[in-house]
Amino acid sequence: MNIQSFWRDIRFLKILAQVIFILLLVLAAGYLYRNVSTNLARQGLAVGYGFLKNPASFGIGESFISYEPSDTYGRALLVGLVNTLVVSALGIVFTTIVGVLAGVARLSSNWLISRFAAAYVGLIRNTPLLLQLMFWYFAVIIQLPSVRDAIQLPGPIYLTQRGIYLTWAEATSTFSAWRVFLIIALISIPIIWYILRTAQRRASVPLSPWWTLAYIFVPAFIIWLGAILQPEPPLRPFVPELSGLNFKGGVRLTPEFAALLFGLVTYTGAFIAEIVRAGIQAVAKGQVEAARSLGLTSSQTLRLVVFPQALRIMIPPVTSQYLNLAKNSSLAIGIGYPDLFSIAGTTHNQTGAAIEIITIMMLSYLSISLFTSLLMNIYNKRIQLVER
Amino acid sequence: MRKLFPLFSLVVVASIMLAACGTPVAATPVTVEVTRIVTSEAPAAAADTPVVEAQPTAAPPPVAGGERLQTILDRGQLVCGVHGTFQGFGFVDSAGAWTGFDVDFCRAWAAALFNDADAVEFRGLSAQDRFTALASGEVDVLSRNSTWTYTRDAELGLTFGPVTFYDGQAIMAKKDVVSDSAAGLDALEGANVCVQSGTTTELNLADQFRAAGVNYTPVVFEDQNAAFQAYDEGRCDAITSDRSQLATQGQAVLQNFADHVILDVVMSKEPLAPAVAQGDDKWADVVHWVVYGMIQAEELGITSENVDTFLTSEDPVVRRLLGVEGELGSKLGLSNDFVYRAIKLVGNYGEVYDRNLATFNLARGQNELWTNGGLMYAPPMR
Numbered sequence: 001m002n003i004q005s006f007w008r009d010i011r012f013l014k015i016l017a018q019v020i021f022i023l024l025l026v027l028a029a030g031y032l033y034r035n036v037s038t039n040l041a042r043q044g045l046a047v048g049y050g051f052l053k054n055p056a057s058f059g060i061g062e063s064f065i066s067y068e069p070s071d072t073y074g075r076a077l078l079v080g081l082v083n084t085l086v087v088s089a090l091g092i093v094f095t096t097i098v099g100v101l102a103g104v105a106r107l108s109s110n111w112l113i114s115r116f117a118a119a120y121v122g123l124i125r126n127t128p129l130l131l132q133l134m135f136w137y138f139a140v141i142i143q144l145p146s147v148r149d150a151i152q153l154p155g156p157i158y159l160t161q162r163g164i165y166l167t168w169a170e171a172t173s174t175f176s177a178w179r180v181f182l183i184i185a186l187i188s189i190p191i192i193w194y195i196l197r198t199a200q201r202r203a204s205v206p207l208s209p210w211w212t213l214a215y216i217f218v219p220a221f222i223i224w225l226g227a228i229l230q231p232e233p234p235l236r237p238f239v240p241e242l243s244g245l246n247f248k249g250g251v252r253l254t255p256e257f258a259a260l261l262f263g264l265v266t267y268t269g270a271f272i273a274e275i276v277r278a279g280i281q282a283v284a285k286g287q288v289e290a291a292r293s294l295g296l297t298s299s300q301t302l303r304l305v306v307f308p309q310a311l312r313i314m315i316p317p318v319t320s321q322y323l324n325l326a327k328n329s330s331l332a333i334g335i336g337y338p339d340l341f342s343i344a345g346t347t348h349n350q351t352g353a354a355i356e357i358i359t360i361m362m363l364s365y366l367s368i369s370l371f372t373s374l375l376m377n378i379y380n381k382r383i384q385l386v387e388r
Numbered sequence: 389m390r391k392l393f394p395l396f397s398l399v400v401v402a403s404i405m406l407a408a409c410g411t412p413v414a415a416t417p418v419t420v421e422v423t424r425i426v427t428s429e430a431p432a433a434a435a436d437t438p439v440v441e442a443q444p445t446a447a448p449p450p451v452a453g454g455e456r457l458q459t460i461l462d463r464g465q466l467v468c469g470v471h472g473t474f475q476g477f478g479f480v481d482s483a484g485a486w487t488g489f490d491v492d493f494c495r496a497w498a499a500a501l502f503n504d505a506d507a508v509e510f511r512g513l514s515a516q517d518r519f520t521a522l523a524s525g526e527v528d529v530l531s532r533n534s535t536w537t538y539t540r541d542a543e544l545g546l547t548f549g550p551v552t553f554y555d556g557q558a559i560m561a562k563k564d565v566v567s568d569s570a571a572g573l574d575a576l577e578g579a580n581v582c583v584q585s586g587t588t589t590e591l592n593l594a595d596q597f598r599a600a601g602v603n604y605t606p607v608v609f610e611d612q613n614a615a616f617q618a619y620d621e622g623r624c625d626a627i628t629s630d631r632s633q634l635a636t637q638g639q640a641v642l643q644n645f646a647d648h649v650i651l652d653v654v655m656s657k658e659p660l661a662p663a664v665a666q667g668d669d670k671w672a673d674v675v676h677w678v679v680y681g682m683i684q685a686e687e688l689g690i691t692s693e694n695v696d697t698f699l700t701s702e703d704p705v706v707r708r709l710l711g712v713e714g715e716l717g718s719k720l721g722l723s724n725d726f727v728y729r730a731i732k733l734v735g736n737y738g739e740v741y742d743r744n745l746a747t748f749n750l751a752r753g754q755n756e757l758w759t760n761g762g763l764m765y766a767p768p769m770r
Contacts (some may be wrong), residue, residue, distance in 0.1 A: 039524070041666065045545050059594045059606040069594040142621045162580065163621050217562075246578070255623060256607065333585070333610045336618065342608060345516050346585050352544040354520055 035135050037353070051351045052077070058346055060338045073347050080343030081364055087257065087339065088326040088368065091264040095325060096266055096318075099272025104302075106277050117273065124270035130331050131348035132267055137335040147246055158240055158247060164258050168251040169239035178234035181226025185219035192218055208321035256337035260329065269326045275317045311383055319376040323369045330365075340364055424518035456668035459722060460528050464509045469527035472512025473613060476636035476744050477533050486510045489744040490531040492734055493552060493662060493679065497529065499679045499733035500726035514610070515587050519544045522665050529664050529675055533630070535588050536661040549662040549675040550683075553632065554754035554763050557592050557655035560619075560634045560648050561626040569649050573600045576637045580605045582624035592656040593628050616641045620679060630658050636748045674720055680766035681727030684709055685736035687757055687766070692735040710768055716769060727769075737764060 006012055040047060052074035059069050063079045064086055105117035124132070142161045145151060150158040150165075158165040192214050200207050227234055240250030253261075283306050291301040330341035341360065348357040461465055470490050471478030478488040495505040511531055513521050522530045523545050533555075534540075536548040559576070566575045573596060583590050585608045588747050597604050607624055610613040612633070619627040620642050627634070631650065639645050662679070685691075688706055690698050698706050707713035711725030718724060734740065741755065756762025 045523075045543075057594055058590045059597075059604070061606050061608060069598055138617060138621065142618060142623045146622055334614065336582075336607045336609045336614070338608060341587060342610070345610070346590060346608070349516055349519075349585070349587070350539075350591060352519065352540070 051353050076343050080340035084340040085190035087329050091325050092322050094265040095268040100276050103276025121270045121273050128266050133263040133335050136263045141255045141259045164253040165240035165247045166251045168238040169235040174230040175234045178226050185222040188219050238361030256335055260332050260337045264325055268321050271321050275314050279314035282313050283309045315380045322372050326368050412725045420486040454670040457671040466498045467509045467528045469511050469513045469521050469530040471532045475640040488693045492740045493531050495732040502730050505733040531662045535658045545666050546663045547666050547672045547730050550679045551659040551661045553660040555630040555632050555658040555660050558631040558650050559628040560625050560650045563647050563649055565625045569652050573602050577602050579625035582607050582627040584615050585610050596655045622653040635750050673769045678730050682737045683764050683766040685731050686738040695731050
């Protein structure tokens with residue numbers, strides 16, 4: 001082979017370019033590593049994760065797992081991670097609902113509804129999130145009346161500047177016996193699915209859509225039957241009551257959590273609304289016309305024809321918004337919610353372990369994001385058009 | 389043959405790389421400079437991993453004195469890390485000028501080094517990134533109400549200067565929660581306490597309440613002003629910080645300072661001191677002795693107004709301090725009149741204190757001179 005033609009061969013040049021690129025990447029990484037290690041050596045600092053076993057000695061305002069100041073830094077970081085996960089998971093659920101409703105509303109033929117949705121999207125999407133969080137926290141939630149003058153909503157739900165107190169259910173002595181019925185009710189759902197599918201295959205015409213209600217009524221009946229068979233009801237309402245300076249009972253959303261969740265949901269919801277609108281509008285007009293000429297109602301058209309096709313377009317950008325929501329939860333530090341970022345910051349300040357803490361934070365957020373996108377990719381695969 | 393092509397080109401590329409890396413190795417005996425590299429690394433390994441080749445030997449770099457000081461002198465300007473939003477200590481006023489107790493010490497060092505109190509570039513730092521900024525060399529000195537603690541001194545790669553302000557952690561509560569400043573922490577049972585993150589305060593709070601067996605809920609903010617705002621709006625029953633901060637910020641930020649009471653309980657010792665990065669003892673000495681000079685000047689009654697009259701003084705202590713006599717400054721590589729410059733352009737310790745903190749009615753207390761029953765005591769300059 002002639003060396004001259006070799007250098008002009010596009011296939012060779014492509015591979016050469018890739019090899020050079022990888023080499024440069026390795027060199028850059030090596031340079032950064034060397035930079036860090038020489039600087040650390042110069043400062044006399046050592047990198048190590050031993051500090052995770054030391055007692056943290058600082059308090060955390062709210063935690064979904066048990067935590068005491070005498071617990072370790074590792075435990076404190078775990079509390080932060082769980083706080084981040086809870087607010088992200090709830091945020092993703094609620095923001096999907098808000099986003100879909102607002103997106104559909106923007107396309108509504110009702111002038112007021114579509115203008116209202118457009119105003120929501122325009123206002124929320126064009127202001128910074130931190131500003132909105134500050135607004136919800138400082139200008140709305142902690143301006144609520146003090147505990148003694150709480151606003152009472154039906155439920156009862158109490159709105160106070162120390163948090164939002166919701167009525168909740170409380171287990172009684174018969175709860176454990178009743179739990180068996182809950183499990184049976186859960187098992188009944190796939191059984192109903194199997195029975196309905198078999199019946200559908202045998203029948204010559206489609207079954208009445210009313211049969212789908214069986215998914216709700218059969219488990220509900222089992223649960224209800226289980227409850228009346230017990231000597232006393234397995235659950236009783238757990239109502240928040242004013243005692244001393246604070247409410248006791250019920251479930252409390254702290255002002256920080258409420259402001260963060262509300263802020264993240266409204267902010268991300270505006271973006272999802274636009275994605276939903278784009279997805280619906282991207283479905284060819286002929287699809288709607290065909291559905292209408294087949295005699296489907298407008299709600300059937302949306303539900304059975306437009307939405308399944310729009311979903312395929314919407315899922316990838318919605319996944320990005322879910323990831324944004326999880327990462328944006330780190331802005332919680334501005335309003336005092338003890339998320340991973342906030343607790344890692346305190347740990348960093350007390351131990352001085354900057355590199356270790358930043359590594360832990362990067363890996364945590366990376367894992368959350370990768371896991372979310374994994375789930376969304378699986379879902380995306382399932383709803384893709386199967387071409388035969 | 390087509391399928392083998394990518395593999396073939398890869399082999400060619402790899403061999404070219406090996407040849408390219410191998411060439412200087414083969415030529416090494418000729419040039420003296422490269423020989424040192426060869427002794428530390430095997431030639432084959434060097435060809436595979438060009439990165440490792442550049443790695444320095446394991447021995448730690450020598451701790452040289454004077455490098456940072458020389459850098460500052462060459463730059464002609466001091467880079468000083470301060471608080472940006474703390475009235476009385478480090479604050480940008482409405483005219484856009486940096487003011488405050490900590491800020492004035494930055495000016496004093498600049499005056500001592502350059503005979504120009506404005507040869508300072510101020511960097512507003514948050515509680516969380518202040519030590520990283522110092523350790524990475526982004527700032528020359530940190531003068532940002534930082535508590536001198538063992539862990540920070542030992543682990544963070546920094547050296548603390550002299551204590552410029554003796555402070556202590558205190559807790560402030562609303563008068564309708566605690567009416568008497570003599571009350572103990574148990575009056576705050578079940579309280580929500582606002583606190584700033586990234587401070588020793590957070591840790592002391594947990595320790596003190598744990599020791600007293602009192603339950604509390606911390607509400608942690610990254611920003612001190614956010615913590616004060618949340619407290620003022622009623623989110624918390626109490627707020628904890630250094631006593632100086634509660635007094636100054638309280639008066640500056642709270643709607644009605646008279647509705648609040650600062651408890652007498654002292655929750656910790658908080659000696660606030662400037663800090664420099666480890667590794668340049670000479671620069672650390674400069675930071676120390678300018679502050680000591682300012683304390684000594686107050687003890688001798690030398691102020692920015694009357695300092696010129698002292699130049700003709702017969703007292704050898706005064707003459708040495710102001711550089712009229714002796715060679716004190718040159719031992720640190722400075723001008724002999726470095727203390728004179730700091731006093732003339734910025735003032736003595738008491739002047740700095742009064743200028744910044746008198747408006748907040750913050751009593752001198754432990755920050756009085758030792759001759760007046762306080763803790764401010766400068767070692768002799770001789």
